[in-house]
Structure formats: C-alpha cells, structure tokens
Amino acid sequence: MKKVRIILALLICFTTIFSFDFIPAAAAATLQYGSSGPEVVQLQKQLASLGFYLGPTGVDGRFGPYTLEAVQGVQSASGLPIDGVVGDTTGDQIAFWSSQPAFSPYLQTDHFAPWEFKCRHCGSLGRGMSKALLLRLEALYVKLGSVPIWVTSGYRCPVHNSRLSGAAANSQHMYNTAADIQVSVAPAAVANAAETIFGDGGLGHYSSFTHVDVRGYHARW
Structure with a gap:
C-alpha cells in the first residue's frame, strides 16, 4: 500500500509539472x-x-x-x-x-548596381561600391516617391577627374563616396529631398543634375 501511495504521489507531481501551458519566448x-x-x-x-x-x-x-x-x-x-x-x-x-564591408565591387541594392558607378574613362570601380552611399541613395529613392534615379557619374579615376572641367582636384568621386544623379523631377526638388538624408555629406545643386556624397561633414554648393 505504501508503494502505491508513492507511485500516486509521483504521478501527481509529474502531472503538475507538465500541466502548465507552454509560454513561448517573447518576440x-x-x-x-x-x-x-x-x-x-x-x-x-x-x-x-x-x-x-x-x-x-x-x-x-x-x-x-x-x-x-x-x-x-x-x-x-x-x-x-x-x-x-x-x-x-x-x-x-x-x-x-x-x-557587409564598407566598400566592395560586389555590393548592390535593389535599385543600384555596380555597373552604374564604373569610371567612364577606365571602367574601374576603384575600391568598390560604398555601402553608405548606396543605402542613402535608396533612402532618397523612397523619399522621391520611388522615381528612378540615374547615376551619371560614380567612381572617377584620377585621370578622368583631371580631364573634367570644374571638377574638384580632390573630388569625392575618386574615393567612391559620391554620385552625380538625374531624376525625372526638378533638380531643386531632388536637392530638397536629399537635404536631410545627406545632412553630413556633400550636396551640389546643378541645372541638370544633383551631386550627393558621404564625405562625413556638411558641404553645400
């Protein structure tokens, strides 16, 4: 009889332990x-x-x-x-x-590919695509209402940069941190949308295109 009571006690204990509802980990x-x-x-x-x-x-x-x-x-x-x-x-x-690395020739996003940023002179990508630049361009794409953005100038080798009239001698393009872009909206509207996204970068407003870069400090022209 004592053995039966022990078995019953063990069964009650076992049932009590496993009768609680399973509580999933918090999402x-x-x-x-x-x-x-x-x-x-x-x-x-x-x-x-x-x-x-x-x-x-x-x-x-x-x-x-x-x-x-x-x-x-x-x-x-x-x-x-x-x-x-x-x-x-x-x-x-x-x-x-x-x-992902900060720079890589293999980085691409849903709307921007490496070939768009190749140097128009030598076809090089320099040290590769800038992750920060790509992601900010995507943010700009959204802010502009998902209107396509065309990259007219990405990486520039020193030779190409030196041959461009008006290009800065130490252009951000030579460091893979800049892009000249065209969008089917007024350049002024593009620059206005880019103001906050590139708040600590360069933003140049031209009549036919907009320059953006991730230089790390505020610059406007």
Whole structure:
C-alpha cells in the first residue's frame, strides 16, 4: 500500500509539472515612428554604423524622421515593403547590411548596381561600391516617391577627374563616396529631398543634375 501511495504521489507531481501551458519566448519588439527607449537606441546605433545620418541629435532613443528615412532606405535596398516598421524581417536585413564591408565591387541594392558607378574613362570601380552611399541613395529613392534615379557619374579615376572641367582636384568621386544623379523631377526638388538624408555629406545643386556624397561633414554648393 505504501508503494502505491508513492507511485500516486509521483504521478501527481509529474502531472503538475507538465500541466502548465507552454509560454513561448517573447518576440522582439516592433519599432516604428514614435517609438522610444533602449531598443530604439540600439537600432539607431546599427543604422549609424551603416553610414546613415541620424540628424543633429544623432542616437537619441527617439524614432523620428531621420530614423524613419534610414529604415526605409534599408527596406528599399533589400526589396522589402516600404512601411518604416522594424520587425523581424527588416531587423534581419539591417543585420545583413551590417555584415557587409564598407566598400566592395560586389555590393548592390535593389535599385543600384555596380555597373552604374564604373569610371567612364577606365571602367574601374576603384575600391568598390560604398555601402553608405548606396543605402542613402535608396533612402532618397523612397523619399522621391520611388522615381528612378540615374547615376551619371560614380567612381572617377584620377585621370578622368583631371580631364573634367570644374571638377574638384580632390573630388569625392575618386574615393567612391559620391554620385552625380538625374531624376525625372526638378533638380531643386531632388536637392530638397536629399537635404536631410545627406545632412553630413556633400550636396551640389546643378541645372541638370544633383551631386550627393558621404564625405562625413556638411558641404553645400
């Protein structure tokens, strides 16, 4: 009888342990415009490491317009729906782009390919495509309403740059950090849209094209 009671006690204990409902691990937080807190800080650090400009306040833990433009740039580069929301899929793509080198001849996005940036003189790509430039161009593509952007000048070898009238002797084009672009909207509108995206870079407004670069400091002409 004692043995039966022991067996029954063990059965009750076993049943109690395994009768609780399974509680899945908490899903990663979904971040979007208006979100704030440490999760946004971590997101902003990742976006900054990708080369995005996050505005005058930088990493501030607030999901505002600069963070939104950066997230949309990643989504556009990755061929994802452009909703500005960071869930698992967009988070995975941010991680993917974070794993890519800053410069590579093999980098390309959903709307920009290496051949567009080759030197018009020698056909070289120099040290390769700039990840920061590509992702910011994608953000600009979204901001302009997904209107195609044509790259008229990407990388320039020193010989090619020296032969261009008006080109700066130390042009950002020679470092793979610049692009001259044409869009089927007024250049003034393009420059206005690029103002925040290239806030810490160069922005040149011309009558027939727009120059953008990721030099790392504010320059306008």
